[in-house]
Each structure stands twice: as C-alpha cells, then as structure tokens.
Amino acid sequence: MTRGPAPVFAALADETRWDILTRLGARELSASALATELPVSRQAIAKHLAALTDVGLVESIPVGREIRYRAIGARLNGIAAELDRIGTEWDTRLARIRSIAERP
Amino acid sequence: MTRGPAPVFAALADETRWDILTRLGARELSASALATELPVSRQAIAKHLAALTDVGLVESIPVGREIRYRAIGARLNGIAAELDRIGTEWDTRLARIRSIAERP
DNA sequence: GCGGTGTGCAACCCCACGGTTGCACTAATT
DNA sequence: AATTAGTGCAACCGTGGGGTTGCACACCGC
Numbered sequence: 425m426t427r428g429p430a431p432v433f434a435a436l437a438d439e440t441r442w443d444i445l446t447r448l449g450a451r452e453l454s455a456s457a458l459a460t461e462l463p464v465s466r467q468a469i470a471k472h473l474a475a476l477t478d479v480g481l482v483e484s485i486p487v488g489r490e491i492r493y494r495a496i497g498a499r500l501n502g503i504a505a506e507l508d509r510i511g512t513e514w515d516t517r518l519a520r521i522r523s524i525a526e527r528p
Numbered sequence: 529m530t531r532g533p534a535p536v537f538a539a540l541a542d543e544t545r546w547d548i549l550t551r552l553g554a555r556e557l558s559a560s561a562l563a564t565e566l567p568v569s570r571q572a573i574a575k576h577l578a579a580l581t582d583v584g585l586v587e588s589i590p591v592g593r594e595i596r597y598r599a600i601g602a603r604l605n606g607i608a609a610e611l612d613r614i615g616t617e618w619d620t621r622l623a624r625i626r627s628i629a630e631r632p
Numbered sequence: 633g634c635g636g637t638g639t640g641c642a643a644c645c646c647c648a649c650g651g652t653t654g655c656a657c658t659a660a661t662t
Numbered sequence: 663a664a665t666t667a668g669t670g671c672a673a674c675c676g677t678g679g680g681g682t683t684g685c686a687c688a689c690c691g692c
Binding site: 557559 | 637638
C-alpha cells in the first residue's frame with residue numbers, strides 16, 4: 425500500500441489549472457466565464473475542470489442552463505494533512521537515526 | 529502574483545518519483561542502490577533525483593565515491609502548510625458568501 | 633595493472649497531455 | 663422564428679518529459 429497521492433498532484437501541477445483553481449476559490453464561475461478571463465479556449469478549460477473534478481478538488485453546481493464550478497477547500501486541507509504527516513515522519517526517522525549514531 | 533506552486537507539484541506528480549521519495553524518507557540511498565530496487569534504469573533515477581533536488585525535496589550527501597540522497601521532510605511540511613492555508617481560505621470565503629445570502 | 637562499481641553526459645524514442653478547431657445540440661431571449 | 667449564449671463531443675497537432683541505450687571517466691580493491 426502506501427499508495428502515492430500522485431494523481432492529485434498531477435492535477436495541481438499545471439499552471440493553468442492552478443490559475444483556474446484560485447479563481448474558483450474566490451467565486452463560482454462557469455467554463456465560459458473562465459474562458460473570458462483566461463488566455464485559453466473554453467474547451468481547454470472544460471478539460472481542466474473535468475480533471476479537477478475527477479480528483480475532488482472542484483465541484484459543479486447547475487445554475488439555470490449554465491454550470492458553475494467552485495473549489496473545494498476541504499479537499500486541499502486533507503491533502504495538506506497527509507503531506508504534513510509524511511514530512512514529519514521522514515524527519516522523525518532521520519532524527520532517530522542520528523541519535524543512534526551519536527551513542528557512546 | 530499569487531504565483532502557483534505548480535513546479536513542486538510537478539515533481540510530486542510522478543508515481544516513480546513518489547516511490548523514490550518514500551524510500552529516501554526511510555533511509556539514505558544512492559542512485560545505483562535505488563536502481564536495484566526499482567524497475568527503471570539508473571539514469572532514469574538520476575534524472576528524477578535531479579528534479580527532486582531542484583525543488584528542494586531531496587538533498588545529496590557525498591559518502592566516499594558515491595552520492596547518497598535523503599528526503600527533506602521540512603520541505604514537505606512547508607508545502608503542506610501552504611496548501612492548508614489556501615484550502616481554509618477557500619472555504620472561509622464560501623462560508624462568508626453563504627452567510628450573506630441567508631440574511632433576512 | 634586490472635576488473636568492478638558509481639557517476640555523468642548525450643542522443644534517441646515514444647506517448648501522454650495541454651491546446652486547438654469544428655460542428656452539433658439545447659435552452660433562454662427577442 | 664431567429665438569434666444568441668452555454669455546453670458537449672471528436673479529431674487533430676506539437677511539445678515535454680519519462681525512459682532507454684551507449685559511452686566515457688574516476689575511484690577503489692585485488
């Protein structure tokens with residue numbers, strides 16, 4: 425096990441996707457609305473939104489005939505917690521090894 | 529600004545790289561040593577190590593004629609803290625909007 | 633001196649992926 | 663009825679990057 429969270433990071437690894445995310449963190453927006461603010465086509469944005477939705481970083485809300493999207497902060501907090509746990513584990517292990525090495 | 533941390537995530541986004549990271553979190557290893565444990569060539573691993581070093585997730589320690597690598601937990605903790613901050617910000621903003629909407 | 637081991641550099645292959653264009657469909661608006 | 667905005671699907675293109683092979687070089691042990 426210890427399955428890597430690589431898929432989520434792949435979703436976060438693209439600059440355009442990150443741009444989309446931060447905007448959706450500020451307010452709900454449709455794909456078309458995002459397209460007017462960003463230098464890429466609406467279809468490209470639609471793909472990004474699908475990718476972000478897949479990993480649970482974004483959710484969609486139907487509003488009339490359009491589809492709004494918003495960023496899910498809790499998801500990001502969950503990832504953060506996991507990373508923090510792992511990072512601490514690494515340094516703890518290292519500290520333990522060091523303390524063993526310094527035994528008289 | 530609000531420059532995205534995309535580069536770091538790109539480093540974390542690959543399954544092989546994540547595999548390397550977890551092993552280096554457990555103990556120091558050279559590129560050749562990693563190559564014996566992983567199903568890829570030593571050169572491929574060397575590239576990954578360079579990428580990880582670039583974003584500060586790994587550091588190298590010369591040991592005799594070989595070069596050992598170890599994972600840097602503090603770096604990961606830093607990223608975790610940033611993500612946590614952003615995620616909370618998103619949800620806070622959303623909660624504020626909701627409370628405004630519910631005014632009588 | 634010589635074989636094994638660890639590293640570095642370069643060229644190359646291939647596929648995933650970000651982006652595009654084009655078209656079809658539907659629902660509001662007038 | 664005609665128009666317009668919003669979405670979806672499909673095909674296509676180009677580049678980046680993960681992986682490989684091959685060679686050269688340095689160091690250690692015998």
